[in-house]
Structure formats: structure tokens, C-alpha cells
Amino acid sequence: MKTRLLLLLSLVLLLGVATACVAPQAPAGQPVEVTKIVEKPVAKQIVIYNSYMSDPAPREADEALVKMFMEQNPDIEVVHSTVAHEDFKQAIRAYLTASTPPDVLTWFAGNRARFFIDKGLIMDISDVWEEQGWNETYPAGFRALSTVDGKQYFLPASWYWWAVYYSKSTFEKYGLQEPQTWEEFLQVCETLKANGVTPLTIGTKYRWTAAAWFDYLNMRVNGPEFHINLMLGKERYDDPRVKKVFTDYWAPLIANGYFIENPAAYSWSEAIPFMANGEAAMYLMGDFIRDSYPQEQVDDLGFFRFPIIDPNVPVGEDAPTDGWFIAAKAQHPEAAKKLLAFFGSKEAQQYMADTLGRLPTNMEVDTSNFTDAQRQGLDLIQKADFVAQFYDRDTTPEMADVGMNGFMEFWDNPDSIDDILARLEAKRAELFGE
């Protein structure tokens, strides 16, 4: 027995040492590639690309884009890594401060990108904007979103809209029309409730779904200008106008039982079945709901603009925009710029729009093949007076965290709103210095 054990142990030892020695240290160390490089006199350029597109459909499209780029540029090798979305949001700080950061990264436009631009971690790509003619082919709004002190740092690539999604069949069953105003909306809720259907489904396990309600109610009641100033820390959370949003509009919805019970028990997608089964009828959500809705029922999904509360207030919408940037310390800036130029090109944007149903930023993209939903969404945003990103993208991450905790607390205990807003205000004052 002893000798057998010893034999086994030495075998494991040998194996361990062998694998350690064989283990390649650099990526792309497969023998096939090595011979390829040897055959060609010119070494392949490398560009490292880390992406957070980890949802199944966008991930496939992302991989297809990289493949298209490599086919067009045989001299460039893209080392592409997909990282789980939530992990990426944490890991990006490590990526960007490491001495060898990835060259190209996916990220959120707006305040989230600004955070890294201000720290000097994102490369100025004004030259790419200039060369590719993006200054003309991208709408001024998106250009402004990418610009800090007159220089472009970011490539906004795709965006989607938020709206109130509803089940067409449920609406038909009770003879309901898409509500335009708040009164009509409340009427719809009342009718549904009377018929034993919960008007609104929501899963608030990860909190941001509740933030969407705050965004919209605040924009509809107080106007987008006040909303964005609140996000930027220029308005106070204990302002009576903010309180009105909670007490006059949000609280009645909860008190009347218009939302499903125990929303905090569900993630956003776990709350979908209520709508698909006909137990609930509406969901304030981004267009990605389409990817998760049961495939055979997607055609039953309609959407309308969040109802107007005060007709005198300009219309604001949430339309989160994602895109790409190059790390300031990128090791392969030339190849990285080529990859970025490709991502922003009409061809790549067209591909993303056609396969994913998201909306492109490049105005040259041919919209004739768009689905009805895409057209309706585009129309929704074009008619808006102001486009916000989203609560947790428009304000700083710390503020968003405290804010969303506050929304959850309000949901459980609407009477404590004064305490909650006082706490949010204290945090705002601390973060934005007052």
C-alpha cells in the first residue's frame, strides 16, 4: 500500500511540474498560431479587447463583429475576452490602473465614462472622430455625450429606449387603450385591478427597476432639467418638489396595490412570467425585455411612452447609451484605433442594429429594414425634448447606491419618506460638496 501511495504521489508531482512547465504564459500561445507567425515575416499586431457584453444575444453579435474586423484586417489579431457584466463593472478599475491594461473596452456613456476621463485613464480619440468623419455622421447629442473640454474620448455605439411595456392581449381583453396621460393611466390600472389583474409587474431585487420609476416620475412631474440637475448634485433631495414625486404619485400606486406583491423577491426577469401569464399587464422596462420575453409571445408585447403628468413640462426619456473607449495606457494604440474605427463604422453599426434590434448612433445606418418596434422606439426618443441615461448612470455610483437603497426602503415603508430624503440629501451634500 505504501509503495502504491508513494507511486501515486510522485505521479501527481510529475504531472504537476509537467503541466506547469508546458503552461503557456501568454494568450494565443497555441502551436498553430506560432507556426503561422513564423511563416510570415511580419509579426501580427495585437489588440486586446475586453467586453462586458455577456448577455447571450449581444455576446454573439460582439464576437461576430470581432471576426468581421479580423477578416478585413488580417494583420491584426484581436484578443477578445468577455467578462460577466457585473464583474466587469468592478474589475474595470483594476484593468485601467494595471500597467498592461486592455486596449479597447466597452463602457457606459455619460457620467460613468466621465469618471475615468477625469482621472486620465481614457485616451483622447479626437483624431479618430476627425478621420472617420464622425463629427458629421453622429448626432450632436451623442457627440456632446462623448466630449470633455472639446476633445472626444468615447464612441457611443448603441442605445435603447425605456417605455411602459404591456401585453396586447390583456389590454384587448378588457377593451383598454394605450394611456397618454396620467389620468388615463390610473384609469387603466383601476380597470385591470377591478378585473383581478395586477396592473404593474416589477422585480426590484437588484433595485434599478425601482430607479426607473423615480426617473420617469421626477421627469414628468418636475421636468428633465430639474431631474438632471438633481443627478448632478445641483438640486437638493429634501426639496419639496422631490417629496411630491414620492407622496403624490409613487405612494398611491403602491398603496392601491397596482404593483405585484413582494417585488423585492424577484429579479427583473423573474417578474416577467406574471405578465406573460396574464396575471399582470404592464412593466416599465428597457427594450432588452424583448430578449427575455418568451419567444412565442414576443409579438404580444407592445409599449407606450410613460404617461404625461404635466403637459407644460418638457418630455424627458431614458435612453441608456453604451459604447467603447481606448485605455490611456493602451499598449497597442494604433491597432486599437483601427478596431474602434471599425466599431463606429456604418457597417458594424448596421450589423448591431439588424441583429440585436438596438438603435444605432451612426446616422448613415440604413433604417429601412427596421422592425416596427425599432421605428416606434426611434420615434419615441426623437420626439423627446431631453434624453437622460438612467438613474445609476446619470449620477455618481456612490449616490446611485444610496439613492436606490432609499427607493427600496420607501417601497417597504412609504411613510418614512422624510427620513429617507434627509439621508439622501446628507449623502448628496457630502459627495458634491456643499
Place this chain on the structure above:
Amino acid sequence: MSVKKTFLSPWRSLLFFVILLATLVWLLPFVSAILTSMRSNDDIITRGFLALPRQISFNSYKVAWTRGGLSHYLPNSFIITIPSLVLTLILSSLSAYALARFRFRGNRLFLYMYVGGMMLPFQVLLLPVFRLTDALGLYDTYWGLIAFHTAFQLGFCTFLLRNYMRTVPGEILEAARIDGCSELRIWAQIMMPLTLPAIAALATLEFTWIFNDYLLAIVLLRTDALKPVTAGLATLQGQYVTDWTVIVAGALLATIPTVLVFLFLQRYFIEGLTLGTGK
């Protein structure tokens, strides 16, 4: 006959019932994982996690292996785990031998340092570990991960082996020493074989720990091609949509090596326990 008799006893049958119930409860998550891996994502969204599959399909396993990237994550896991395991065991048995058998100034201090290091929550050290790997040029390499796995496991292994080695009768070592055997040889030819049961047990444990590590892998690696299976599978979690069936199928496939290691080493484990009792 005797089997029948045991079943007739009321206490026995009650005990049997309770154990059966506990087993079923314990098996529930595992069974539901297997069921989930055979369903489709649409089915899960419409009918929830705990439901019988409407259609059985093994497609998720295929997808996990190919598109899910298990075919390269799994080898990576071994490339990281095996050297870490070997290094940990060799180094810790050496230090444990020294701490267990040599009298020198600071012996206790070293031991307490090891134990103290064990108590330190690893998450606290993430940032310094990241900075250090980056400074050493080990960031985003297998070696960075192997080095830190080894370093972090060293404390626990040394502590455990040191205590085990102290139970080995000192006379055996004395005898070897009188015969002029070098310390290294005593370690290799006397101490190690006597400690094998402990090492086998430790190897099983450590294999599972290192194999299942997630945090170090996502902090010290950024290239997909180097990631072990834990970090690799996580990339299937999306911002909005998560490919549950594929993740679960992949996770089930990824547990196979751990289970195999455990089953295989467990045999030696029990043999090891009875080792030397007859002498």
C-alpha cells in the same frame, strides 16, 4: 431475516424515515440543477426554476462545452490547480517538518504567523495582491495565480501538517539521525510516508478549494484564454439576460473533476487511516 427484523423496529423505521427525508432535502438542489440543465431558457422564464422540464434536451451541455468555452476553461483550471497544489503540499510539508521537529528561536512566532495569516480575510488583501502581481509582471499570467494560491494555502496546510507530524514518535527520527541520515532525507523518506494520510486528506481539500476559487481568478486575470472554469462560466451571466441552463450545465460538468478526485483519494484516505495500526 435479520434485515426484516431491523425494519420492524419502530425506532429504526423512524430513524430511516428521518434520514430519508434529510437525504431528499439535501438532494433537492442537486436534482433541480440537473433538471434545469435539461430545460430551455424560455421554459424557465415562463414556469420558474422549480418545475419539471417540458422537453428534455442535452443541448445545454453541448453549448456549455463549445460556445460556453468549457473546452478551454477546464484545462486552464487544471493548469492552475495542479501546480498550486503540488507547490503548496511540498512547501507546507517542509515548513511543517521544521516547525514540528526543530527547536529554534521564533518557532512559535512562525507558527502564529501562519495561523494569523489564516485568520485574515482574504478579501482585505485583494488590492495589495493586485498591485504586487502587477509590479512583478505576473498580472494576467498563470504564474501570478499559482503563486498566490500557493501563498494563501500555505498557512492552513502548514498548521495542519505540523500538528500531524508532532504525533509521529520522535524515536523513529532519532534512529535515522543516529545512522547519519540527513534532515532532508528524513523528511523525504520517513516523515513524508508517515504523513501521507494527512497529505492525501489535505490534497483532496485543497484541490477543491483551489479548483473552485473565483475571486483570485477574476482579479488576477483579464484574458479569457487564461481563465479557469469558475471565472469562465460566470461570463455567461449577462447584464439583463443570464443563460441559466448553460451555466448550470457547465457547472455540473465542472464538478466532475472534483468529485473524481474526491472519490479516488477517498479510497487512499481510508487505507491511510488504518495504515500502521497492525504493526
